[in-house]
Amino acid sequence: MPLPKAELHLHIEGTLEPELAFALAARNGVELPYADTDALREAYRFSDLQSFLNLYYGLMAVLRTERDFEDLANAYLARAAAQGVRHAEIFFDPQAHIARGVALGTVVEGLWAALGSSEENHGVSTRLIMCFLRDESADSARETLEAARPYLDRITGVGLDSAEVGHPPVKFREVYEAAAALGLRRVAHAGEEGPPQYITDSLDLLGVERIDHGLRCMEDPELVARLVRERVPLTLCPLSNVRLRAVDTLADHPLPAMLDAGLLCTVNSDDPAYFGGYVDDNFTAVRSALGLDEQRLRELARNSFLAAFLADDEERRAR
Ligand code: ADE
Numbered sequence: 278m279p280l281p282k283a284e285l286h287l288h289i290e291g292t293l294e295p296e297l298a299f300a301l302a303a304r305n306g307v308e309l310p311y312a313d314t315d316a317l318r319e320a321y322r323f324s325d326l327q328s329f330l331n332l333y334y335g336l337m338a339v340l341r342t343e344r345d346f347e348d349l350a351n352a353y354l355a356r357a358a359a360q361g362v363r364h365a366e367i368f369f370d371p372q373a374h375i376a377r378g379v380a381l382g383t384v385v386e387g388l389w390a391a392l393g394s395s396e397e398n399h400g401v402s403t404r405l406i407m408c409f410l411r412d413e414s415a416d417s418a419r420e421t422l423e424a425a426r427p428y429l430d431r432i433t434g435v436g437l438d439s440a441e442v443g444h445p446p447v448k449f450r451e452v453y454e455a456a457a458a459l460g461l462r463r464v465a466h467a468g469e470e471g472p473p474q475y476i477t478d479s480l481d482l483l484g485v486e487r488i489d490h491g492l493r494c495m496e497d498p499e500l501v502a503r504l505v506r507e508r509v510p511l512t513l514c515p516l517s518n519v520r521l522r523a524v525d526t527l528a529d530h531p532l533p534a535m536l537d538a539g540l541l542c543t544v545n546s547d548d549p550a551y552f553g554g555y556v557d558d559n560f561t562a563v564r565s566a567l568g569l570d571e572q573r574l575r576e577l578a579r580n581s582f583l584a585a586f587l588a589d590d591e592e593r594r595a596r
């Protein structure tokens with residue numbers, strides 16, 4: 278039985294399995310530049326974050342209708358439940374869909390058709406986190422937040438993702454202030470490929486409550502001390518880090534050192550359809566490659582509930 282856990286770093290678009298991508302392509306009359314699912318999987322040889330993002334945004338072309346987003350989310354929730362997930366905080370990338378002519382309402386209503394009944398259907402409670410693409414402009418982020426106003430009862434927080442290097446947190450200071458004023462929780466990807474300073478700036482300029490990835494904090498001992506002192510959760514994604522070459526091999530992953538340093542680490546899957554595994558596959562992989570014992574794995578699972586945006590009663594129920 279997989280450990281009960283919360284998943285806090287999961288891009289719903291990154292759960293698009295090749296089989297579903299081809300089924301949606303056929304349903305929507307979209308032509309994919311791959312002969313079949315094997316040829317698509319063959320293309321999953323990434324050299325860095327950008328090479329992954331190019332393929333990832335391209336494949337989103339098959340997502341067009343509310344039903345597509347509902348099917349995508351239900352497929353993820355079923356897999357997540359089988360891997361012990363009791364609570365999932367799910368990212369989505371509105372700008373990537375709006376840019377293709379898919380309305381924000383289509384995305385949110387479609388996802389909500391699955392998320393709204395997920396506790397009954399899958400035994401998984403959910404939250405939705407809307408991410409801004411950091412390689413788009415601050416104005417575009419502001420317009421996206423404005424467009425999201427009718428859906429704020431379904432959106433718990435905002436995040437920041439996509440190409441990190443060269444797109445520092447300061448660019449999004451105002452839109453994060455506006456999000457906070459609307460009562461939204463705040464997270465941001467930082468220190469995946471970008472420098473430790475982006476982690477510091479995400480805390481100080483964007484007011485984030487969690488750091489997504491945060492791997493490169495280990496280059497700055499003072500930052501590590503601060504993250505420990507302030508109990509800032511890090512949502513690590515070990516299999517993603519290997520596939521996107523943030524680390525050479527899983528055996529080189531700093532997770533054990535991060536836990537030893539007292540950091541509040543969680544383990545998550547990021548884009549599981551692309552990176553070779555869902556969240557419990559990540560747990561299993563770190564257990565064997567890094568020799569984490571049962572106590573460490575339980576600590577990681579416990580941390581995931583501590584770091585979640587759950588009310589206390591829901592937290593108890595999920596465990
Ligand atoms: N979008 C989807 N996955 C991502 C990742 N690992 N980093 C940044 N943006 C992303």
Ligand code: ZN
Nearest residue numbers: 288438466547
């Ligand atoms: Zn991510």
